[in-house]
Amino acid sequence: MKGARGYFLLVGLGLILLVNAIVLAGVAWNRQEPADSRLQLSERELSDGYGYGRRENSGIGLSLDYRWPSEEDDALYSGVSPEQMAVLGFWLPAERDEVSIRRYRRQQERDALLVLELDGPAYRREVQLAQAAHAEAQRLQQLAPDNRDLQRAARQAQERLLHEQHAASRLLVVDVGVDSEALRARYADRQRYAIVRAHVRPFAHRRERSGVEQGASQSRWQWQLGGHASSSGLARIHLPQRLHRLFDSLPRGGAYAQQEVERHTRLFTVELVFGRRLEPWIVDLQARTP
Structure with a gap:
């Protein structure tokens, strides 16, 4: 025994x-050379979600913050488009009724690749949309200077613009696919575009159709199809032990910090490398002045 x-x-x-x-x-x-991509990021793209209550000798993990481009219309969700879902191999219903939508939702998640663009045309578009919304809010306020609701809307639009310009992540998803070589051929700049692994699952939401009057023969509701994407490997990127003391001494806040969490944010720049398996690691970290 x-x-x-x-x-x-x-x-x-x-x-x-x-x-x-x-x-x-x-x-x-x-981590063998050559790396797939190298990005110079800041606290705008890497957040310290574990900084509060952390013991000195415990690990530090930074979360990569990326987002999807905003919709210009009244869509409630931005993510993987129906066209991209088809490229990934998902079945799309020709007729969008309750039965076909249930079948669409029941499909298993699939592996996919996301292309992340740093501080490029997609981010500049986000700034332009915020600028346009701010300009429109100001225009409406000038038409009725004493209207408190319009005053509040103009103030909120200004805060959103400042946040977009100085605090929001500049890393946006610009493409989805399954072939890394084809994606890299389209996005060759390895210091602006990173390719990351993700899982995609179907999404379906029923939304009210705009421009349809009550009682009209056309249905008041329509189905919006797409997909959710998640990448668990980007949720906690290990900071090397040799950089812990520097990280703890980083300056905080900034001239344009709007919210309490932003005023307590550590300011830094990081060189983040994505290797042969598209997995990231931190090479260097430096303090950034406000």
Whole structure:
């Protein structure tokens, strides 16, 4: 009996060592040159979600903050488009009724690749949309200077514009696919575009159709189809131990911090590298002045 327990103990230890060796080999292979991309990011794109109450010797993980381009119409959701869902292999219903929508929603999630663009045309479009909304809010306020609702709307539009210009993430999803070589051929700048792994699952939402009067023959509701994308590997990117002391001493806040969380945000720049397996790691961190 004792011999059997010793045997199983040795087998268990061997499996643990084998798994660790495989993991370490994967990490080493991922970090071999040439890297797939190198991005220079700031606290706008990397947030410290574990900074409060952290003990000095515990690990530090930074979360990569990326977003989808805003919709110009009244759509309630921006994400993977129906056309992109078809490219990923999802079935799209020709007729959008309750039965077909249930079938669409029941499809299993699929692996996909997201293309993230840093401080490029997609981000400049977000700034332009915020500028246009601010200008319109100001115009309406000038028509009725004493209207408190319009005053509040103009003030909120200004705050959103400042947030967009100085605090919002400049990293936006600009494409979705399954072929990394094809995506890299379209987005060749490795210091502006990163390709990351993600999981996509179907999304369907019923929204009210604009421009349809009550009682009209056309249905008042329409289905909006698309997909949700998530990338668990970007939720906690390990900060090397050698950078912990510098991270804890970073300056906070900034001249344009609008919210309490922004006034307590550490200011920094980070070189983030995506390796052969498209997995990221932090190479360097520097303090940034407000």
